[in-house]
Amino acid sequence: MDALDKLTILADAAKYDVSCSSSGSDRKAVKGMLGNAAPPGICHSFSEDGRCISLLKILFTNKCIYDCAYCVNRASNGDMPRAEFTPDEVVAITINFYRRNYIEGLFLSSGVVKNPNHTMELLVDVVKKLREVERFNGYIHLKGIPGADQRLIDRAGRYVDRMSINIELPTTQSLRLLAPEKSRSEMIAPMGYIKEQIAEYKALSKRFQNTPSFVPAGQSTQLIVGATQEVDLKIIKISEALYNRMALKRVYYSAYVPVGKTEIATPNQLNLLRREHRIYQADWLLRFYGFKADEILTREEPNLDMEVDPKCQWALRNMHLFPMEINRVPFEALLRIPGIGNVTARRIMASRRFGPLNFDSLIKMGVVMKRAKYFITCSGQVFGGIDLEPMKLKQQLIDAPKSQTSQMSMFELYPGQFSGGGASYGLSV
Amino acid sequence: MVYLYDGTFEGVLSGIYVMFHQKCPVDAARLMHKDRYQYGIFDEVVLVETQVEEAGKVASSIIETFGQEAFRRIGYAYLSEDEAFGTILFKCLKRAYKLGGMAFENLSDPDILALYKCFNAVARESHRMLGLLRFMELEKGVYYAPFDPTYDLLGLMVPHFTERLNDQVWVIHDIKRRKAAFYNGHEVHFGELDPLDTMSLSAREHDYQKMWQGYFEHIAIDARKNPKLHRQMMPKKYWKYLVEKLH
Numbered sequence: 037m038d039a040l041d042k043l044t045i046l047a048d049a050a051k052y053d054v055s056c057s058s059s060g061s062d063r064k065a066v067k068g069m070l071g072n073a074a075p076p077g078i079c080h081s082f083s084e085d086g087r088c089i090s091l092l093k094i095l096f097t098n099k100c101i102y103d104c105a106y107c108v109n110r111a112s113n114g115d116m117p118r119a120e121f122t123p124d125e126v127v128a129i130t131i132n133f134y135r136r137n138y139i140e141g142l143f144l145s146s147g148v149v150k151n152p153n154h155t156m157e158l159l160v161d162v163v164k165k166l167r168e169v170e171r172f173n174g175y176i177h178l179k180g181i182p183g184a185d186q187r188l189i190d191r192a193g194r195y196v197d198r199m200s201i202n203i204e205l206p207t208t209q210s211l212r213l214l215a216p217e218k219s220r221s222e223m224i225a226p227m228g229y230i231k232e233q234i235a236e237y238k239a240l241s242k243r244f245q246n247t248p249s250f251v252p253a254g255q256s257t258q259l260i261v262g263a264t265q266e267v268d269l270k271i272i273k274i275s276e277a278l279y280n281r282m283a284l285k286r287v288y289y290s291a292y293v294p295v296g297k298t299e300i301a302t303p304n305q306l307n308l309l310r311r312e313h314r315i316y317q318a319d320w321l322l323r324f325y326g327f328k329a330d331e332i333l334t335r336e337e338p339n340l341d342m343e344v345d346p347k348c349q350w351a352l353r354n355m356h357l358f359p360m361e362i363n364r365v366p367f368e369a370l371l372r373i374p375g376i377g378n379v380t381a382r383r384i385m386a387s388r389r390f391g392p393l394n395f396d397s398l399i400k401m402g403v404v405m406k407r408a409k410y411f412i413t414c415s416g417q418v419f420g421g422i423d424l425e426p427m428k429l430k431q432q433l434i435d436a437p438k439s440q441t442s443q444m445s446m447f448e449l450y451p452g453q454f455s456g457g458g459a460s461y462g463l464s465v
Numbered sequence: 466m467v468y469l470y471d472g473t474f475e476g477v478l479s480g481i482y483v484m485f486h487q488k489c490p491v492d493a494a495r496l497m498h499k500d501r502y503q504y505g506i507f508d509e510v511v512l513v514e515t516q517v518e519e520a521g522k523v524a525s526s527i528i529e530t531f532g533q534e535a536f537r538r539i540g541y542a543y544l545s546e547d548e549a550f551g552t553i554l555f556k557c558l559k560r561a562y563k564l565g566g567m568a569f570e571n572l573s574d575p576d577i578l579a580l581y582k583c584f585n586a587v588a589r590e591s592h593r594m595l596g597l598l599r600f601m602e603l604e605k606g607v608y609y610a611p612f613d614p615t616y617d618l619l620g621l622m623v624p625h626f627t628e629r630l631n632d633q634v635w636v637i638h639d640i641k642r643r644k645a646a647f648y649n650g651h652e653v654h655f656g657e658l659d660p661l662d663t664m665s666l667s668a669r670e671h672d673y674q675k676m677w678q679g680y681f682e683h684i685a686i687d688a689r690k691n692p693k694l695h696r697q698m699m700p701k702k703y704w705k706y707l708v709e710k711l712h
């Protein structure tokens with residue numbers, strides 16, 4: 037099997053992993069070394085499903101001794117072609133792709149060969165060669181193999197920009213059910229360890245100039261949505277805890293798609309993709325809009341509304357806070373208004389200094405009036421005749437049922453989801 | 466009144482200098498690239514001479530009043546090669562000097578916004594192109610990247626690649642504008658360069674192109690193929706030089 041064959045098999049096996057951005061590392065160029073990494077990620081291409089291609093995303097191998105029910109690479113999935121790279125092959129492809137400006141760096145993950153330590157050693161070998169032999173200074177994201185020794189995690193951490201250990205399932209219970217060989221503590225322990233190391237190295241680097249870096253772009257993880265029964269509140273609470281207590285940079289969510297014969301009840305795919313989308317929006321509110329999980333959802337309303345976005349859902353539950361006066365409320369309050377994003381809020385703050393804004397300039401600055409108009413006043417004025425009774429309001433906020441077109445676009449977005457069979461969802465460790 | 470400049474950045478700033486000096490009214494004056502201007506029968510035309518020193522004065526005044534970032538914005542907007550750029554800049558500056566220091570942040574003002582739009586179009590394509598540029602390895606280890614951007618981006622590509630690919634010898638070639646940046650591993654030279662007729666690729670180039678094509682094909686989730694979204698994210702006009710889109 038030549039490198040091209042392996043590459044196609046191991047790209048296939050990696051493609052369901054959703055994280056791919058190269059964000060968060062500021063690796064300055066060094067004369068005589070190849071590459072750098074800048075905070076705003078660069079997309080080098082877009083795959084035919086419309087996703088950004090930034091990193092070379094591959095598995096080291098898809099030969100796996102484990103049998104996670106949700107994963108395409110599980111040992112019991114008989115009709116998968118299997119392949120395994122050598123460290124030198126991965127190094128050569130990465131360097132040569134990088135020199136041609138195909139990629140921003142490497143995202144390397146793997147199935148478990150022989151045992152977790154053996155696998156992790158192979159991965160460490162790759163990143164070590166890239167940094168020390170090839171003097172590669174571009175972005176590297178490495179998956180940590182659950183159950184591998186701390187000393188291996190520690191060695192890897194010195195070479196990579198980001199490390200991730202996938203949580204996969206929201207509760208211990210569902211983990212026991214679907215991924216019996218993995219344990220919760222095998223995932224949480226290394227996360228905690230990496231977090232402490234990052235903090236320690238940061239503290240050191242303040243005192244000593246030549247402190248080496250340790251996972252400078254931080255950790256991320258991935259959660260599968262819809263393979264088990266958890267409510268959305270449970271999921272975003274886990275994310276919140278991971279952001280706050282584990283200092284994670286990103287949590288990725290992946291709508292479960294059944295692969296081959298499994299015990300998992302087949303969820304409605306269309307609803308699941310919508311749900312994944314809403315969870316991402318809620319996650320966004322956690323990270324950039326100053327919301328807490330308990331504000332976004334409540335015990336009484338534990339699931340995200342599929343008809344309006346999470347910010348609208350929150351606003352409708354809190355109508356007593358509205359309308360807000362655009363020319364007066366502070367930045368944090370602007371962020372909470374439906375139809376106003378981060379960039380727009382900043383523009384409003386900047387322009388407001390030159391005098392009060394009117395509706396016209398709000399539209400020019402990017403306020404989505406269709407949603408915002410119900411929640412704002414502008415120098416005391418409301419925009420058109422509006423009804424602020426929450427239930428009626430919700431109807432207004434739901435995109436006008438262009439029944440056919442909206443269905444069409446879902447078909448266009450995910451045609452295969454409806455034709456059955458096609459999709460095989462896999463996640464590496 | 467129509468003022469004509471020679472198409473250079475110094476030229477347009479010289480034009481601004483003259484127009485401010487003569488106290489041109491904002492609505493009655495235009496500043497145009499002399500090669501693109503079409504003579505109108507009632508136009509009164511003034512040919513602006515490019516004066517590096519006066520251009521320098523305008524530049525320093527802009528930087529002192531509105532900051533580095535504002536000047537960068539103007540530089541990018543210039544690269545848009547927008548027909549009306551000179552006039553847009555004139556109006557924007559007229560307005561900005563009235564508004565004072567933070568004027569360039571005031572995007573609710575139509576004249577400030579017009580310049581911002583030129584800047585933004587260039588900045589977006591420039592950022593996009595940092596990812597879409599493709600190098601191929603020629604014999605003797607020279608990496609060659611032809612491209613065909615909508616705006617004049619060559620100068621904006623150079624700093625990024627002299628950092629990132631600093632240990633590599635490369636050429637970035639704007640095919641349409643027939644010019645190129647040459648990097649020898651230490652420094653960059655700009656020069657004219659016609660499209661190349663023949664190129665001899667390195668022995669391994671073909672293999673890596675094949676691998677990239679294979680990777681590209683397999684990384685897409687078949688079940689979610691979406692040609693419309695794909696073309697929207699990566700417009701067809703860029704495909705000509707994208708290895709993964711050539712088969």
Ligand code: SF4
Pocket residue numbers: 100101102103104107108109110111146147148463464465
């Ligand atoms: S999720 Fe990872 S460990 Fe589980 S079967 Fe898939 S590749 Fe193996």
